[in-house]
Amino acid sequence: TPEDQAGAAMEEASPYSLLDICLNFLTTHLEKFCSARQDGTLCLQEPGVFPQEVADRLLQTMAFHGLLNDGTVGIFRGNQMRLKRACIRKAKISAVAFRKAFCHHKLVELDATGVNADITITDIISGLGSNKWIQQNLQCLVLNSLTLSLEDPYERCFSRLSGLRALSITNVLFYNEDLAEVASLPRLESLDISNTSITDITALLACKDRLKSLTMHHLKCLKMTTTQILDVVRELKHLNHLDISDDKQFTSDIALRLLEQKDILPNLVSLDVSGRKHVTDKAVEAFIQQRPSMQFVGLLATDAGYSEFLTGEGHLKVSGEANETQIAEALKRYSERAFFVREALFHLFSLTHVMEKTKPEILKLVVTGMRNHPMNLPVQLAASACVFNLTKQDLAAGMPVRLLADVTHLLLKAMEHFPNHQQLQKNCLLSLCSDRILQDVPFNRFEAAKLVMQWLCNHEDQNMQRMAVAIISILAAKLSTEQTAQLGAELFIVRQLLQIVKQKTNQNSVDTTLKFTLSALWNLTDESPTTCRHFIENQGLELFMRVLESFPTESSIQQKVLGLLSS
Numbered sequence: 062t063p064e065d066q067a068g069a070a071m072e073e074a075s076p077y078s079l080l081d082i083c084l085n086f087l088t089t090h091l092e093k094f095c096s097a098r099q100d101g102t103l104c105l106q107e108p109g110v111f112p113q114e115v116a117d118r119l120l121q122t123m124a125f126h127g128l129l130n131d132g133t134v135g136i137f138r139g140n141q142m143r144l145k146r147a148c149i150r151k152a153k154i155s156a157v158a159f160r161k162a163f164c165h166h167k168l169v170e171l172d173a174t175g176v177n178a179d180i181t182i183t184d185i186i187s188g189l190g191s192n193k194w195i196q197q198n199l200q201c202l203v204l205n206s207l208t209l210s211l212e213d214p215y216e217r218c219f220s221r222l223s224g225l226r227a228l229s230i231t232n233v234l235f236y237n238e239d240l241a242e243v244a245s246l247p248r249l250e251s252l253d254i255s256n257t258s259i260t261d262i263t264a265l266l267a268c269k270d271r272l273k274s275l276t277m278h279h280l281k282c283l284k285m286t287t288t289q290i291l292d293v294v295r296e297l298k299h300l301n302h303l304d305i306s307d308d309k310q311f312t313s314d315i316a317l318r319l320l321e322q323k324d325i326l327p328n329l330v331s332l333d334v335s336g337r338k339h340v341t342d343k344a345v346e347a348f349i350q351q352r353p354s355m356q357f358v359g360l361l362a363t364d365a366g367y368s369e370f371l372t373g374e375g376h377l378k379v380s381g382e383a384n385e386t387q388i389a390e391a392l393k394r395y396s397e398r399a400f401f402v403r404e405a406l407f408h409l410f411s412l413t414h415v416m417e418k419t420k421p422e423i424l425k426l427v428v429t430g431m432r433n434h435p436m437n438l439p440v441q442l443a444a445s446a447c448v449f450n451l452t453k454q455d456l457a458a459g460m461p462v463r464l465l466a467d468v469t470h471l472l473l474k475a476m477e478h479f480p481n482h483q484q485l486q487k488n489c490l491l492s493l494c495s496d497r498i499l500q501d502v503p504f505n506r507f508e509a510a511k512l513v514m515q516w517l518c519n520h521e522d523q524n525m526q527r528m529a530v531a532i533i534s535i536l537a538a539k540l541s542t543e544q545t546a547q548l549g550a551e552l553f554i555v556r557q558l559l560q561i562v563k564q565k566t567n568q569n570s571v572d573t574t575l576k577f578t579l580s581a582l583w584n585l586t587d588e589s590p591t592t593c594r595h596f597i598e599n600q601g602l603e604l605f606m607r608v609l610e611s612f613p614t615e616s617s618i619q620q621k622v623l624g625l626l627s628s
């Protein structure tokens with residue numbers, strides 16, 4: 062909606078809140094504010110007590126920056142901090158550190174997605190279960206992408222958390238027996254068992270009078286017939302959200318069969334069948350017409366979503382690929398699911414042909430997908446192509462600087478992670494080669510220059526070479542004297558730039574590549590004895606004499622050559 066668009070643009074364009082600035086500063090300079098205990102863990106020096114919301118936000122900020130480890134989580138020991146909604150995503154911590162730092166807090170929520178493999182789900186739950194208050198009051202637990210246990214056989218433990226209302230346990234080797242234990246939790250209302258090893262969902266009948274939300278995306282091991290699955294689902298009368306989406310891998314007719322049921326799931330307001338075969342607009346429409354309070358239907362990577370009824374513009378939201386509204390919904394909902402992110406980005410790219418307006422809200426969704434799947438090549442490829450089209454020429458001018466800074470950071474990460482992938486590097490270079498980004502946006506120009514140089518050393522493509530040296534010459538002019546010196550001190554960089562000058566001189570061709578290369582060399586040698594030594598040792602002086610002789614009438618070349626020689 063237009064309000065969404067204005068919202069995203071405004072949020073990105075306004076300054077960070079004072080709280081965020083403080084938390085980011087504290088997080089990145091944590092050691093300065095701490096002393097070390099005997100065991101090496103950190104302890105805040107200030108004696109004050111943090112308000113609970115601020116403590117939660119601090120923990121979340123540290124998790125976001127990947128800074129949670131045995132040492133840093135030490136600041137959450139004792140009574141200085143009070144946590145309630147704890148996020149320790151991707152923490153690298155031991156079971157002991159987890160227990161000491163987190164299990165004495167009155168936790169209502171814990172998100173432990175993707176913490177390192179040395180700490181198991183069993184460790185986490187027995188830690189939490191050691192606190193009576195948590196046992197009864199922890200409501201929401203997220204254990205995605207973890208290991209259940211290293212013991213075999215292990216002790217089942219979920220039943221200890223009797224207050225649990227919502228459990229998410231995706232991408233885990235989690236079996237039927239575990240499901241049976243979870244389904245008997247007395248207050249369970251919401252369950253996400255996507256991509257687990259469950260073969261039979263009959264155990265869910267134990268919570269049929271409580272369960273309101275069931276997400277079972279890509280249940281790859283399920284060994285039930287469609288009729289058997291539907292018989293269980295039919296009993297879950299209180300469900301208002303059901304997700305049976307898949308990665309397009311199976312030919313099951315479950316989605317179509319479900320849509321054809323007339324008397325099933327009367328309270329449903331949200332149904333996701335993305336990635337399922339045999340889904341038709343007609344069946345979806347008939348299903349929704351019988352349930353007028355439906356608010357969402359997921360149709361990405363199906364053949365449906367194209368009818369007038371399903372545009373996703375009004376009360377009923379639709380994720381799909383038919384138009385921008387549906388694609389945006391898909392990117393929003395599926396940011397954690399790499400396959401769907403890729404699908405949505407792929408379709409977004411084909412839409413960018415006709416986009417004429419700046420769309421910060423769409424670019425922001427691309428950024429989220431990119432950030433969540435840094436090592437997934439198909440996602441990074443599709444995302445970098447979208448970034449280029451969404452920020453091309455005039456479009457970049459309307460993008461908030463902060464958003465462009467996030468984009469640039471992620472493009473550089475992608476270049477770093479996939480150094481040998483031609484198309485990805487090309488997409489990233491094309492996106493970086495923008496006046497707006499190179500001139501106005503804050504990012505690590507030193508790292509960027511190094512990455513681009515590394516690319517340049519391994520590739521010969523003339524157009525890309527011109528772009529790469531253009532980027533380097535602009536970056537070099539914006540670096541501090543120390544940074545240019547540091548960059549020029551990398552021998553390979555000077556050699557490569559001289560190599561390009563030599564090539565152009567031999568070809569007797571004065572072009573932009575030569576001009577940009579000479580500028581970069583000028584900037585890099587300025588006030589840097591090491592770079593100058595590399596320059597001289599690699600026959601730079603002789604080469605530059607030849608340049609002067611070869612292009613006697615080119616004043617722009619002469620100016621750069623003489624500029625360098627006089628530095």
Ligand SMILES: *[C@@H]1O[C@H](CO)[C@@H](O)[C@H](O)[C@H]1NC(C)=O
Binds near residue numbers: 231234
């Ligand atoms: C599914 O879960 C397994 C672990 O059980 C994991 O290795 C795999 O990457 C997950 N698949 C996806 C698409 O996340």
Ligand SMILES: *[C@@H]1O[C@H](CO)[C@@H](O)[C@H](O)[C@H]1NC(C)=O
Binds near residue numbers: 367368374383385386
């Ligand atoms: C989505 O598609 C419908 C027609 O199928 C159209 O009326 C609507 O304007 C489209 N929305 C956008 C944002 O393109």
Ligand SMILES: *[C@@H]1O[C@H](CO)[C@@H](O)[C@H](O)[C@H]1NC(C)=O
Binds near residue numbers: 413416450453
């Ligand atoms: C997006 O990229 C494609 C392929 O490079 C191009 O054909 C199209 O014109 C681009 N669209 C915009 C808006 O730049």
Ligand SMILES: *[C@@H]1O[C@H](CO)[C@@H](O)[C@H](O)[C@H]1NC(C)=O
Binds near residue numbers: 580581583584585587
């Ligand atoms: C960098 O190069 C440009 C010419 O391309 C020149 O105008 C500028 O003075 C140089 N800066 C330094 C610090 O050498």
